[in-house]
Every structure is written in structure tokens, then in C-alpha cells.
Amino acid sequence: MASNEVQVIGGGLAGSEAAWQLAERGHSVVVHEMRPVRGTAAHRTEKLGELVCSNTFKSTETTNAHGLLKAEMRQLGSLILDCADQSRVPGGSALTVDREIFSQHVHDRIHAHPRIRVSREEVTSLPDVGIIATGPLTSDALADAIRARLGVESLAFYDAIAPVVSLESIDQNIAFRASRWGKETMDGAGEEGAYLNCAFTRDEYEAFIDALTTADQFTAHEFDSVPYFEGCMPIEEMARRGRESLRFGPMKPIGLQDPRSNSRPHAVMQLRMEDRGGRMWNLVGFQTRLRIPEQARVFRMIPGLAEAEFLRFGSIHRNSYVNAPAALSSHLSLRDAPQLMFAGQITGVEGYTESSATGLLAGINLARQIDGHEPVVPPPATMMGALYRYMREADPKHFQPMNANFGLLDDLEGVAPKLLKDKAKKRELFAERALTAMAAWRDEAGIIPTAIRG
Numbered sequence: 001m002a003s004n005e006v007q008v009i010g011g012g013l014a015g016s017e018a019a020w021q022l023a024e025r026g027h028s029v030v031v032h033e034m035r036p037v038r039g040t041a042a043h044r045t046e047k048l049g050e051l052v053c054s055n056t057f058k059s060t061e062t063t064n065a066h067g068l069l070k071a072e073m074r075q076l077g078s079l080i081l082d083c084a085d086q087s088r089v090p091g092g093s094a095l096t097v098d099r100e101i102f103s104q105h106v107h108d109r110i111h112a113h114p115r116i117r118v119s120r121e122e123v124t125s126l127p128d129v130g131i132i133a134t135g136p137l138t139s140d141a142l143a144d145a146i147r148a149r150l151g152v153e154s155l156a157f158y159d160a161i162a163p164v165v166s167l168e169s170i171d172q173n174i175a176f177r178a179s180r181w182g183k184e185t186m187d188g189a190g191e192e193g194a195y196l197n198c199a200f201t202r203d204e205y206e207a208f209i210d211a212l213t214t215a216d217q218f219t220a221h222e223f224d225s226v227p228y229f230e231g232c233m234p235i236e237e238m239a240r241r242g243r244e245s246l247r248f249g250p251m252k253p254i255g256l257q258d259p260r261s262n263s264r265p266h267a268v269m270q271l272r273m274e275d276r277g278g279r280m281w282n283l284v285g286f287q288t289r290l291r292i293p294e295q296a297r298v299f300r301m302i303p304g305l306a307e308a309e310f311l312r313f314g315s316i317h318r319n320s321y322v323n324a325p326a327a328l329s330s331h332l333s334l335r336d337a338p339q340l341m342f343a344g345q346i347t348g349v350e351g352y353t354e355s356s357a358t359g360l361l362a363g364i365n366l367a368r369q370i371d372g373h374e375p376v377v378p379p380p381a382t383m384m385g386a387l388y389r390y391m392r393e394a395d396p397k398h399f400q401p402m403n404a405n406f407g408l409l410d411d412l413e414g415v416a417p418k419l420l421k422d423k424a425k426k427r428e429l430f431a432e433r434a435l436t437a438m439a440a441w442r443d444e445a446g447i448i449p450t451a452i453r454g
């Protein structure tokens with residue numbers, strides 16, 4: 001192994017993007033990819049950049065959070081998006097690709113780059129300098145090495161994600177702010193007070209349990225089967241174990257008074273603030289395997305959530321991810337080793353586009369640091385910067401992986417309230433602000449987008 005080669009571990013979406021960004025900035029790179037020497041339970045080929053499941057990078061419209069993130073990535077020059085463009089198949093406004101053509105493109109571009117070498121081997125220890133982009137199915141030996149270095153609590157093996165809804169979509173004439181036992185209100189600002197409560201009557205609860213226990217569930221692949229343990233049990237599974245189990249579990253009403261009736265509700269669903277700005281609210285204890293349309297249908301039966309806008313849907317998966325707010329720096333490096341960085345799904349982002357975006361920035365930032373510059377992160381007005389802020393500032397005690405969504409962005413300032421009521425207009429304004437901020441940030445940081453085709 002040449003000693004001046006930069007190490008990128010994992011040749012998936014994030015690792016391929018990161019390697020390309022480093023190589024295009026003049027650095028020699030070795031990508032360590034364990035397939036086919038050792039497979040994962042989801043990958044089927046030896047190709048770099050294999051898409052393990054769906055064939056879509058989601059929307060291209062900037063009024064959609066995923067579309068906005070892609071537009072920002074294009075401002076920096078993304079290999080992954082270029083390969084996606086070249087393998088596009090009809091999918092309306094979504095960037096939908098032929099999976100095989102896509103990974104063939106990524107594979108060929110990486111192999112053809114004169115400064116990139118691909119080494120087929122499982123890495124089992126951490127380098128001093130490099131990028132770890134081994135994804136949600138990181139091999140056990142490397143996972144052990146990460147846990148040994150970061151601390152046992154810092155690497156999760158499963159995600160048990162509860163849905164998140166936007167504050168503005170919660171009917172606050174119904175949902176009330178309080179904490180159990182009236183300890184504090186939101187104004188008291190303590191953790192105990194940071195809840196919105198949706199109270200159920202007996203009839204509402206019974207109807208909800210009926211809907212929950214009969215709703216359509218995602219059937220896991222074998223490799224994805226999660227041993228249910230406390231904190232990971234799907235809400236629908238808990239409900240199936242007895243009609244009252246939620247009322248004695250996550251929906252217990254004790255210590256709460258509904259101000260509308262001045263009495264204790266039959267059951268309560270609590271919402272906990274997910275971000276410091278209070279724009280995103282997590283349905284506490286509602287991790288679920290219900291299919292997405294079913295989540296929308298059933299959870300909108302919750303009093304106060306009839307019009308809920310879901311910023312993130314729930315899921316339960318095999319997923320190795322680092323507790324970034326507890327263990328990583330703001331540019332997603334080890335805190336005591338700024339040139340040893342994480343990228344991709346292992347950082348706690350969720351999704352193809354998000355994983356690629358963190359690979360892109362990791363490649364840029366490692367190149368900057370090796371060249372003697374400080375790492376940089378886009379401002380939180382951008383979707384990419386807002387995701388990084390989430391991974392820096394989310395509560396480490398409740399950290400769950402996150403996808404791009406508008407709830408991550410700061411509110412718009414100086415805009416007439418009438419315009420803010422128009423959701424489509426509001427998103428246009430978010431996008432305009434984000435793309436302007438990204439271009440300004442890129443130019444100020446002196447980042448030259450990689451010339452993609454060639």
C-alpha cells in the first residue's frame with residue numbers, strides 16, 4: 001500500500017463519492033471494498049455504488065427536501081448524481097435509475113480514475129487518516145473497532161425510528177403542552193416539559209387500536225429481521241399483545257390532565273421536540289413497521305394529528321450508525337482525530353441522497369485538511385448544512401437517523417405571514433434561500449466544483 005494514499009473504507013454511495021472528490025482534488029486514494037471477499041446480507045453484486053433496494057433518488061424538484069438537497073449537491077459537483085443522470089429511467093419528477101446501469105457507471109468511473117485504486121478486502125481497524133463509509137451493514141469486525149474507539153454506546157446496530165411531524169401541522173387547539181405530573185411546561189424549558197400531548201377518549205382509543213392492529217405492515221427481508229427488545233418493539237406489535245398494553249405503555253395517561261375536559265384522558269400520545277428550533281416533533285414510542293401510506297392513515301387518527309405533515313416516517317431496520325451528536329465533530333470526524341471522518345448512512349443520515357451528500361462533503365473536507373485548510377460545513381439555511389446541524393445538535397439521548405426534510409431548516413425571516421401560509425410558496429422561498437446560501441458558502445470557502453464528465 002502506497003503510504004501517501006488516502007484511505008476510504010467502503011465503496012458504496014458515500015465512499016465512491018468521497019473517493020472521487022479527493023481524487024479530483026489531486027489526492028491518491030485507495031478505496032477498500034470488502035465485497036466480494038466478504039458480502040453483506042443486502043448487496044448482490046461486486047459493483048461499487050450498488051443500490052441495495054429501491055431504484056430512486058426521489059424528487060428532483062427543489063420544493064421537495066430531497067430535490068433541494070440534490071440541487072445543492074450539484075452546485076458542488078456530485079459524481080453519484082452524474083451517474084444517476086446517465087442511468088435515468090422514466091419516473092416523473094423523481095430521479096429514478098436503472099439500478100444496474102447506475103452502479104456500472106459508478107464502478108467504471110472510480111476504476112478509470114488515474115488517482116484511485118480499489119482494494120478488495122475487509123478492513124477491521126481504523127486508519128489514522130481517512131473516511132469510514134461502510135454503511136448500515138458495516139462488517140462486525142470493523143463495527144467492533146469503531147465501538148472500541150468511540151465507546152460502546154456510540155454505535156447502534158438497529159434503528160427504531162418513530163415518525164416525526166411538523167409543528168405547524170399539529171392542531172394545538174387539541175394537543176396541549178404539559179409534562180407528566182405537571183412538573184414543568186414548555187416555558188419551563190426543561191426536558192420534562194418539552195411535550196405536546198394528544199389525548200384520547202375511550203372510543204377514540206378503541207378505534208385507534210383496531211386500525212393499528214389491522215394495518216398493513218412492511219415484511220422484513222430475512223437479514224433485516226430485528227430482534228424486538230425494549231425500545232425497539234413496533235407500536236403495532238405492542239398493541240397486538242393486548243388492547244390495553246399501549247395504555248399501560250407509551251400511551252399511559254398518568255400524570256396528565258387534558259385542559260379541555262379538566263380530567264385525565266383515557267390514553268395519551270406524547271410528542272417530543274426533535275430539534276432545538278421546535279419545528280419537528282417525534283411521536284414518542286411510536287417506532288413502527290407499518291407501510292408508509294398506512295402510517296399516514298392510522299397516525300392521522302390521533303386527536304390533533306388529523307392534518308399531520310410527516311417529515312419522517314417510522315421504520316425499524318438493521319442499521320449500524322454512530323451517535324453523531326455524542327461522538328463526532330461538526331464535520332463528522334472523530335473528535336480527537338479531525339482527519340478521520342465518517343460519511344454515509346453510518347453517520348446517522350438516512351437515504352441514498354443523504355448518504356451521498358455526506359460522502360461528497362467528507363471528500364471535500366478531507367482534501368482541504370490534507371492541503372492545510374480548515375474543514376467547512378454549509379450554513380443551516382441549506383438542506384445539507386441543516387442535516388449536519390441536526391447531527392451536531394440533536395439530543396444524543398434520543399438520537400435517531402434523519403432524512404432531508406424542511407423541518408430541519410430555520411424559519412424564513414422578513415417574509416409576509418400571508419406568503420408563509422402558502423405551503424408551496426414557502427417551499428419555493430426555502431429553496432431560493434438555500435441555493436443562494438450554498439453558492440455563497442461554496443465561493444467563500446473557495447470550493448471549486450469537480451468537473452464531472454470527462
Ligand SMILES: Cc1cc2nc3c(=O)[nH]c(=O)nc-3n(C[C@H](O)[C@H](O)[C@H](O)COP(=O)(O)OP(=O)(O)OC[C@H]3O[C@@H](n4cnc5c(N)ncnc54)[C@H](O)[C@@H]3O)c2cc1C
Binds near residue numbers: 043142318
Ligand atoms: C436493506 C436496505 C435497504 C435500503 N433501501 C433504501 C432505499 O430504498 N432508499 C434509500 O434512499 N435508502 C435505502 N437504504 C438506506 C441507505 O441509503 C443505503 O443503505 C445506502 O446505500 C447507504 O449508503 P452508504 O454509502 O452509506 O452505504 P453502502 O452503500 O451500504 O456502502 C457501504 C459499503 O461498505 C462496504 N463495507 C462494509 N464494511 C466494510 C469493511 N469492514 N471493509 C470494507 N468494506 C466494507 C459494503 O460492502 C458496502 O459496499 C437501505 C438500506 C438497507 C440496509
